[in-house]
């Protein structure tokens with residue numbers, strides 16, 4: 161596949177990085193990013209669930225940020241989990257749908273009908289909550305392993321009044337959160353500030369990567385959507401992450417504002433479908449040297465090992 165002409169032009173500008181490109185960028189509005197959190201928490205499965213949920217909501221409130229939660233029924237829709245999910249709506253955040261069972265639409269064993277029924281099972285739990293918005297975040301960001309299934313499920317969503325909720329920035333925060341908990345359990349609290357610093361730097365690095373990829377492939381900086389999860393590291397660090405983006409001149413915006421960007425209504429023709437929507441467009445455009453976005457551990461483990469973390 162060849163890159164379309166507009167992409168090549170934008171790519172040439174980025175690669176040249178000369179004075180004219182810098183002047184053009186200086187006149188552009190600041191990049192913008194919205195924070196979204198997947199999964200939700202079940203206190204019956206995770207003893208720290210209520211604390212993490214409260215800490216994330218408190219940090220968002222202190223930072224003056226409105227975010228969006230995409231709970232799965234099996235975690236954020238259990239009797240205890242539903243109360244934690246409702247707290248997001250009560251705090252003015254939006255609530256979407258991440259299916260009930262958190263299964264993979266990209267698996268050949270999963271049918272469109274079965275997946276649709278799982279979306280509706282979660283819908284019946286979350287639709288009554290304040291802030292509910294009929295938007296679907298695909299588990300694992302997988303949207304189908306064939307063009308037929310991808311298109312059949314896009315038609316299912318239209319018929320059921322659902323919009324997809326893609327992400328532009330995929331950064332595997334869960335991988336850092338696992339390390340965070342390992343250090344906590346090992347009694348290495350003294351090392352946590354360095355892991356915090358590395359985590360914030362990692363999210364910032366991934367956002368800059370996807371922003372430059374978008375500028376090259378789309379010819380502009382879209383309103384970004386960041387994928388995070390309701391987990392230990394975000395309970396401890398999300399306030400610092402927000403502060404870091406702001407300190408570097410980015411605006412942190414509400415998810416509804418970000419999802420209004422036409423990028424999120426676009427339907428890249430990638431197969432298998434899914435992943436970051438910027439990455440999908442880059443793949444369809446034939447961009448070379450793309451790293452698989454969901455494998456951060458492979459890249460981050462050596463980096464943390466060098467830091468003794």
Ligand SMILES: [Zn+2]
Pocket residue numbers: 198199232258262299300
């Ligand atoms: Zn998930």
